[in-house]
Amino acid sequence: MQTAINLGAVTVGGLEPTKIAAPLTGATLAEVRAQCQAVIADPAAAIAEWRLDYMTETVSDAAIFKAAQGMKMDLKAANKALLATVRTQAQGGNFSGDAEAYLKQYQLILRQELSDAIDLEYTMDHEVRRQILKASGLLSRPVILSYHDFERTPKLADLKELLQEMAALPAQLLKIAVQPRSRQDVLTIFEAADWAADHLQQPLAIMGMGNLGKITRVSGNIFPSALTFASVGQQLSAPGQLPTDFVAQALQTFKRN
Numbered sequence: 001m002q003t004a005i006n007l008g009a010v011t012v013g014g015l016e017p018t019k020i021a022a023p024l025t026g027a028t029l030a031e032v033r034a035q036c037q038a039v040i041a042d043p044a045a046a047i048a049e050w051r052l053d054y055m056t057e058t059v060s061d062a063a064i065f066k067a068a069q070g071m072k073m074d075l076k077a078a079n080k081a082l083l084a085t086v087r088t089q090a091q092g093g094n095f096s097g098d099a100e101a102y103l104k105q106y107q108l109i110l111r112q113e114l115s116d117a118i119d120l121e122y123t124m125d126h127e128v129r130r131q132i133l134k135a136s137g138l139l140s141r142p143v144i145l146s147y148h149d150f151e152r153t154p155k156l157a158d159l160k161e162l163l164q165e166m167a168a169l170p171a172q173l174l175k176i177a178v179q180p181r182s183r184q185d186v187l188t189i190f191e192a193a194d195w196a197a198d199h200l201q202q203p204l205a206i207m208g209m210g211n212l213g214k215i216t217r218v219s220g221n222i223f224p225s226a227l228t229f230a231s232v233g234q235q236l237s238a239p240g241q242l243p244t245d246f247v248a249q250a251l252q253t254f255k256r257n
């Protein structure tokens with residue numbers, strides 16, 4: 001069985017029901033803070049994912065630190081957690097810096113304790129990936145290791161191989177987000193979730209993007225997915241994200257027992 005892990009105040013994986021993460025996509029610190037308050041007020045959302053790559057405002061490290069500490073404290077008081085993500089353009093985000101700049105961002109996030117957990121791209125330069133994993137291990141900060149394909153859904157055998165490679169790294173949770181193009185692709189996502197539940201120790205968050213992917217975002221209590229991503233207000237960070245209240249209701253409805 002997959003283990004349960006703690007992302008700050010939130011337990012995911014194991015026997016826990018699928019938890020909902022909502023992205024903070026603000027371009028300015030003021031927008032991010034306001035979005036975070038909306039996540040705190042939303043009973044459906046357990047985790048706020050700060051997509052730092054959406055920020056366009058130039059702010060000092062000190063200002064980022066202050067904002068993050070405030071958000072982390074407010075989220076914790078509501079039994080919620082803050083996840084920090086810097087998504088590169090290669091993986092569907094806005095961060096245009098090179099591997100070294102990516103490493104610097106994460107060193108700042110980890111050293112300043114900006115979040116309860118970090119999201120790290122599996123496809124990142126191996127040495128940079130190793131350094132970030134090592135630093136987060138030393139600081140006991142959980143890592144979500146993520147893989148995205150905005151074009152297609154890999155074949156089941158390839159997904160299994162990928163997941164096995166990801167599972168060999170010292171990350172606490174694995175995440176796959178892919179683009180289904182056919183009904184078979186949707187089945188592949190379900191099959192990968194089913195397989196991972198029996199073969200991997202780390203919990204897995206798995207989801208499809210776009211219209212066809214929507215069904216995979218509400219099925220995590222049947223085809224196991226530790227996390228699903230849903231939107232609060234207009235804050236979408238991937239195509240196919242549905243509103244948190246809808247997802248919460250559907251997750252409650254579609255379950256095994």
Ligand SMILES: O=C1C[C@@](O)(C(=O)O)C[C@@H](O)[C@@H]1O
Binds near residue numbers: 051207209238239
């Ligand atoms: O990796 C994921 C999943 C996601 O890409 C989605 O498909 O909902 C949204 C991202 O913000 C998050 O980091």
